[in-house]
Amino acid sequence: MFSLQIIGLRGLPDVSPGDNLVSLIADGVRRESVDVNDGDVFVVTQKIVSKASGRMVRLADVEPSAIAEDWASRVEKDPRLIEVILRESARIVRMDRGIIVAETKHGFVCANAGVDGSNVPGGYVTLLPEHPDDDACKIREGLTATLGSRVAVLICDTFGRPWRLGQVNVAIGISGLKPLADYRGSRDASGVFLQSTMIAVADELASAAELVMGKLHRVPVAIIKGVVDHEGEGAAHDLIRPGHEDMFR
């Protein structure tokens, strides 16, 4: 029987700036008696990566600019939050009805440039990791050394999307895994050439992991076992559609 297993790693403690995520995750793996093997994929939420690396801002320390004050008054939001969002943005894609869709400095397009106040102490917000592919690489190297198995690591966040309601988990940092399965030029089961099929496997893995993470439970890490043909080099940057190919910028 061909199957995947997705394990939610429960019981991790609250993460604070300076914490060693590799140790926390490895301790969780041992405590929950998860049998880790070569090829397993560790999916880690952005929130704990941002917290551990100190990517948190106390809103009381933020001095909003005039433009942030102006925008905030129009959308009835905290001007200090708008200021943080603007600082994290390379470009505002849309601003309408209190929703800001921005392109981050990494090139991700998401609500509020990834600035988020959930699962953070009151009065604070988290920013996306500054270099999430590098963070994924460090966690992968640490877990591989500590656990003795060659694993891949994804850092994930929940993003909204046009046309469809609800957010889905996507990959914002990748190490040890090919983010796209490229079937262009292959033949399908009927022998027909597939013209343009590229599957965003890293995003599908992130979405699969979210199913055991939820938003209210403290399950910031999932382990996916049984994935095939995924190992290789790659970065979340590979998932960003180049501007000149994008019809919805």
Added chain:
Amino acid sequence: MFSLQIIGLRGLPDVSPGDNLVSLIADGVRRESVDVNDGDVFVVTQKIVSKASGRMVRLADVEPSAIAEDWASRVEKDPRLIEVILRESARIVRMDRGIIVAETKHGFVCANAGVDGSNVPGGYVTLLPEHPDDDACKIREGLTATLGSRVAVLICDTFGRPWRLGQVNVAIGISGLKPLADYRGSRDASGVFLQSTMIAVADELASAAELVMGKLHRVPVAIIKGVVDHEGEGAAHDLIRPGHEDMFR
């Protein structure tokens, strides 16, 4: 240990118009000795639903209109294919560099209005099912009666998305499952109210299933075991963002 399992149902025969999908899937479950329980989610590709219900078009039978001829010459595509795409579209969202992004009559926004020539006999294309929620309901009722377990059913297809490369599997037909987990008004683990978090669980389940389906293998059905809090009423229509709330129409 809290975990999900995703099983790929291999060895299903080619599907032809008029085939009984419930029988084919139930036979596959027995042949592969899958232990089906209440709450299991069956994810079924659009392709076999469209084939079984005869939603196939032989391009040789299509008479392209003048507008299809005109568009086809500009994007270097088969005018008969463009004609079929136009017939399936309620609205063209973008047409650029040979790519047509269209809103289907169901309200889905996707490339080529879901018209697809892969995994179909040469010279044919499939259309999306006409009423995929109804198809999901019929399959669910059939499987529940045949297998004796209360299951949920998703019909899925791979859709591209703006800003990110690659396609991901999403739900286009749903029965027996709540498509969205609505955390609005809930408190997170820090006691902070979550303002706007709705997770598109049905799409994440579809993406998870794709990981065992692939594009080249004949695995048109996946079974997801261990999902919690998902049972209920819902339709894929619930996942369509209303036009007046959509900033990217």
